[in-house]
Amino acid sequence: MTRRMICPFCRHDDSRVVDSRPVEDGTQIRRRRECPECGARFSTQETTLLNIIKRSGATEPFSREKVIAGVGKACQGRPVNNDDLALLAQRVEETLRASGQAEIEAQEVGLAILAPLRELDEVAYLRYASVYRNFNSLEDFEGEIALLRAVPSSTTPVNKTQENSLTKTR
Numbered sequence: 020m021t022r023r024m025i026c027p028f029c030r031h032d033d034s035r036v037v038d039s040r041p042v043e044d045g046t047q048i049r050r051r052r053e054c055p056e057c058g059a060r061f062s063t064q065e066t067t068l069l070n071i072i073k074r075s076g077a078t079e080p081f082s083r084e085k086v087i088a089g090v091g092k093a094c095q096g097r098p099v100n101n102d103d104l105a106l107l108a109q110r111v112e113e114t115l116r117a118s119g120q121a122e123i124e125a126q127e128v129g130l131a132i133l134a135p136l137r138e139l140d141e142v143a144y145l146r147y148a149s150v151y152r153n154f155n156s157l158e159d160f161e162g163e164i165a166l167l168r169a170v171p172s173s174t175t176p177v178n179k180t181q182e183n184s185l186t187k188t189r
Contacts, residue, residue, distance in 0.1 A: 024052060024063060026054035026056065026057060026059060026061070027059075027061055028054065028057055028059040028061070029054060029056050029057040029059070031054050031055070031056035031057065033054075033055065033056075034052040034053060034054050034055070034061075035052065035053055035055060036050050036051070036052055037051045037052060037053050037060065038050070038051040039051075042064060046066060046067070046112075046116075047064050047065060047066045048064070048065045049062060049063070049064050050062065050063045050064075050065065067116070067121075068080070068121055069081040069112070069115060069116060069121065069123065070121060070122045070123070071122075071123055071124075071125050071128060072122055072123065072124050072125060073125050074125060078122060081112060081115065081123070081128075083105070083108035083109065083111075083112060084108075086107070086108040086111050086112075086128070086132065087101075087104045087105065087107075087108050089132075089147075090104055090107060090108075090132060090136060090143070090147060091104055092146075093136070093143040093144075093146040093147035093150075094139075094140060094143040097140050097142055097143050098140070099139060099140050099143060103139055107132070107135045107136060107139055110135045111128065111131045111132055111135065114131045115127065115128065115131055129151045132147065132151075133147070133148065133151070137167075141167055144167075145160070145163060145164070145167070148163055149163070
């Protein structure tokens with residue numbers, strides 16, 4: 020069932036859209052509306068919902084702030100600034116929204132964080148992955164480090180020789 024927008028002035032149960040435009044980062048739409056009953060104009064902002072289904076079964080709205088807080092712990096003492104974390108959270112949200120689903124499992128949020136975090140800082144990635152994937156032994160860390168070395172991140176040099184050649188060409 021489609022719900023109608025009630026006029027805030029006369030309480031008429033319908034309005035027509037006069038103008039629509041995206042707001043800032045494109046996650047919201049601002050609509051200018053007009054009431055056919057009283058002729059008053061008013062604005063609304065619409066946002067698509069993205070809910071996270073937690074392990075307990077409870078749902079809550081997606082929060083960039085929660086992503087930043089969680090990843091921020093893994094980045095403590097690393098050369099990562101607040102802008103980097105905000106951009107990472109935005110990338111995670113865009114990835115999740117691109118799935119087209121209104122509800123996402125919490126596990127998927129963690130998976131969406133891993134790739135951009137690895138590009139941002141591999142040490143922070145390893146810290147986050149150790150908690151997220153529940154590493155229990157030294158072998159778990161060794162296996163993940165072996166994967167990091169086998170499949171280099173697109174933003175980190177493969178080895179010192181490549182790093183030196185990159186430095187010389189700049």
